[in-house]
Amino acid sequence: MVRYQQINEFLKDSSFFYTIAIGMDSCYSYVSKNYDRNFDFTNGTLLGKHFSITLHPADIVICEQVGMQCFTAPGQLFSATLRKHDGRGGFVTTQWEMQAFFDAQGQPEGIFCIGYNITEFVDTRSKLDSAHTQLDEIGFIQSHLVRKPLANIIGLAGLIAEELADKKVDQLCTMLKNSTAELDQIVKDISDKTNE
Numbered sequence: 001m002v003r004y005q006q007i008n009e010f011l012k013d014s015s016f017f018y019t020i021a022i023g024m025d026s027c028y029s030y031v032s033k034n035y036d037r038n039f040d041f042t043n044g045t046l047l048g049k050h051f052s053i054t055l056h057p058a059d060i061v062i063c064e065q066v067g068m069q070c071f072t073a074p075g076q077l078f079s080a081t082l083r084k085h086d087g088r089g090g091f092v093t094t095q096w097e098m099q100a101f102f103d104a105q106g107q108p109e110g111i112f113c114i115g116y117n118i119t120e121f122v123d124t125r126s127k128l129d130s131a132h133t134q135l136d137e138i139g140f141i142q143s144h145l146v147r148k149p150l151a152n153i154i155g156l157a158g159l160i161a162e163e164l165a166d167k168k169v170d171q172l173c174t175m176l177k178n179s180t181a182e183l184d185q186i187v188k189d190i191s192d193k194t195n196e
Contacts, residue, residue: 007019007112007114008030008032011032011034011114012032012033013033014032014034015034016034016116016117017032017034017114017115017116018032018034018035018038018094018113018114018115018116019031019032019035019112019113019114020032020035020046020112020113020115021101021110021111021112021113022051022067022110022111022113023109023110024108024109024110026050026051026052027048027049027050027051028046028047028048028049028051029047029110030047031045031046031047038084038092038117039054039084039085039087040054041085041087051063054084054085055082055083055084055085056082056083056084056085056091058083059082059083062080062081062082063080063082066078066079066080066098067098067100067111070098070099070100070111071100071108074100074102075099076099077097077098077099078097078098078099079095079096079097079098080095080096080098081093081094081095081096081118082094082096082115092117092119093117093118093119093122094115094116094117094118094119095115095116095118096113096114096115097113097114097115098111098112098113099111099112100112138190139191142187142190142191143187143188143191146187147184147187147188147191150180150183150184150187151184153176153180154177154180154181154184157173157176157177157180158173158177160173161173161174
């Protein structure tokens, strides 16, 4: 536990990282100031309280599973993404690394955890995923739905020019072909950009 105490001392004033320890009774045996500040909404401390008090109910099983992994592979770090109550009826997303610790006789004493808030990262990734989906839809519309009628207009201009052998009509069809070719290239360029 000495090395975890050194980590706790190093991060005691961190405003980014949380450090906690969960005892064998499933209660907090250590909580950093930052963890209490962000997740204890009773203006007290989480020290001595059951670890599940801060968690989204569906994430309790994740903690239990990762905790078992920690004890079956001592010395290894295991990660978990967990939702924590935000004090306003919602949740923040946190990322954790956990490792079991043992007493001097080698008996399990608890699990040490270090974590941080990744809510902004998760939200940004979700927005980017949504933007990529929208770009894919735009690319499909441009390459399939816009270019087909545009190709038809190009073909019709050619047919009209052939059908009506008139100098004035021929000039108008040439202008129409040039404009549609320019528009076709613009649509192609936009489609290529959305597929990068």
